[in-house]
Amino acid sequence: MGSPAIGGVRLSGLGVKPLAQAALIAGLSVALFAAVWLYGAGLRDARYLDGWLLASGMILQIYFHVALKTTRLSPKAVARWRALHILLGYVLIAAFLSHANFSLPDTGMEWALWLGFFLVAASGVFGTYLSWSLKLRHSITTGFNFDRIPTRREEIAKEVYTAVTQDAAPSQDIPLPDLPYDVWILDLYANHLRDFLQAPRHFTAHLLGTHNPGQRLIDEIETLSRFVDPSRQEKLAAIKSLVIEKDGLDFARVHLLLTRGWLFVHVPVTYALIVISVLHVIVVYAYSSGAW
Structure with missing residues (x-):
C-alpha cells in the first residue's frame, strides 16, 4: 500500500517528532535527487536508478500490507511499520517525480x-x-x-x-x-x-x-x-x-x-x-x- 501521509499524523512509531519528520523527509528527498543527479552526471541513464529505487520502495509498501494481513504483530510493531510506511510514502513521491523528470507522460x-x-x-x-x-x-x-x-x-x-x-x-x-x-x-x-x-x-x-x-x-x-x-x-x-x-x-x-x-x-x-x-x-x- 504505497501511500504518503499528511502532516497531521506523527511518526510516533519511530519516535520522531513533527519537526524532525519534515527534516527527515526533506533530507531523504534531497539525498535521492542528489544521487540521481550524480548518477546521470556519470553519463549513465539516471532513469534506471530512480526507477529501481521507486520499484524497491513500492515492493516494501506492498510487504507492509502483506505483513499486517499474514502475521501477528504486536501493537508497537504495527506502529513502527505504519510509521515507516508513511515516511517511505513521502520519499516515493520524490522518487516518482524524479523518475518522471517533473514532466507529463507521453505514452x-x-x-x-x-x-x-x-x-x-x-x-x-x-x-x-x-x-x-x-x-x-x-x-x-x-x-x-x-x-x-x-x-x-x-x-x-x-x-x-x-x-x-x-x-x-x-x-x-x-x-x-x-x-x-x-x-x-x-x-x-x-x-x-x-x-x-x-x-x-x-x-x-x-x-x-x-x-x-x-x-x-x-x-x-x-x-x-x-x-x-x-x-x-x-x-x-x-x-x-x-x-x-x-x-x-x-x-x-x-x-x-x-x-x-x-x-x-x-x-x-x-x-x-x-x-x-x-x-x-x-x-x-x-x-x-x-x-x-
Missing part, C-alpha cells in the same frame, strides 16, 4: 502509471487523514460497533422524544399559572431537534472535522435553559447530553464508513499499479540499449 502506459500512482498517493493521504481525525475523537469511536450505530441512534431519538413530551413537576408551591416552558421545549424539538435526530446529519461538517452544526444545536438548548425553571433545566440537560451523543455517532458513522470504503480504492489500485509497473519494466528493457 498511454506512462499515463496509466501516472494516474495509478496519483490514485494510490491520493487515497493514501485520504486514509491517513481519516486515521488522524479518528484519533482526535478517540473517545467517540472507542468500543463502538459500526453496525450498532443505527440502533443507538433510534434509541436516542426515542429518549429525546420521551423527555420532551413528559410532564415536568410544577415550578411553584403556590398554584399559579406556569410560563409555557413545555411549549418552548416542544418548539425547540420541532424546529431544531426532530430532523437532526431522525437520520444521520452533517456529513460534510464531520468529514472536515468542524463542530459548527452540532454546536449550534447545543447553543439553542443552552439558551433556552436560561429561561426555564430548574425542573425543565434538568430536562434540557438530559436532552443536551443525548444530542451530543447523537452528534458523536454521526461523526463516527462518517469516518468509520470512509475508513472501510477507502481501502476498496487504495488496495486494488495499488496492485494494479504494481502490474503496470512490471509491464513498464519489461517494455523498457525490451527496447533499451541497457546503458546503466
Whole structure:
C-alpha cells in the first residue's frame, strides 16, 4: 500500500517528532535527487536508478500490507511499520517525480502509471487523514460497533422524544399559572431537534472535522435553559447530553464508513499499479540499449 501521509499524523512509531519528520523527509528527498543527479552526471541513464529505487520502495509498501494481513504483530510493531510506511510514502513521491523528470507522460502506459500512482498517493493521504481525525475523537469511536450505530441512534431519538413530551413537576408551591416552558421545549424539538435526530446529519461538517452544526444545536438548548425553571433545566440537560451523543455517532458513522470504503480504492489500485509497473519494466528493457 504505497501511500504518503499528511502532516497531521506523527511518526510516533519511530519516535520522531513533527519537526524532525519534515527534516527527515526533506533530507531523504534531497539525498535521492542528489544521487540521481550524480548518477546521470556519470553519463549513465539516471532513469534506471530512480526507477529501481521507486520499484524497491513500492515492493516494501506492498510487504507492509502483506505483513499486517499474514502475521501477528504486536501493537508497537504495527506502529513502527505504519510509521515507516508513511515516511517511505513521502520519499516515493520524490522518487516518482524524479523518475518522471517533473514532466507529463507521453505514452498511454506512462499515463496509466501516472494516474495509478496519483490514485494510490491520493487515497493514501485520504486514509491517513481519516486515521488522524479518528484519533482526535478517540473517545467517540472507542468500543463502538459500526453496525450498532443505527440502533443507538433510534434509541436516542426515542429518549429525546420521551423527555420532551413528559410532564415536568410544577415550578411553584403556590398554584399559579406556569410560563409555557413545555411549549418552548416542544418548539425547540420541532424546529431544531426532530430532523437532526431522525437520520444521520452533517456529513460534510464531520468529514472536515468542524463542530459548527452540532454546536449550534447545543447553543439553542443552552439558551433556552436560561429561561426555564430548574425542573425543565434538568430536562434540557438530559436532552443536551443525548444530542451530543447523537452528534458523536454521526461523526463516527462518517469516518468509520470512509475508513472501510477507502481501502476498496487504495488496495486494488495499488496492485494494479504494481502490474503496470512490471509491464513498464519489461517494455523498457525490451527496447533499451541497457546503458546503466
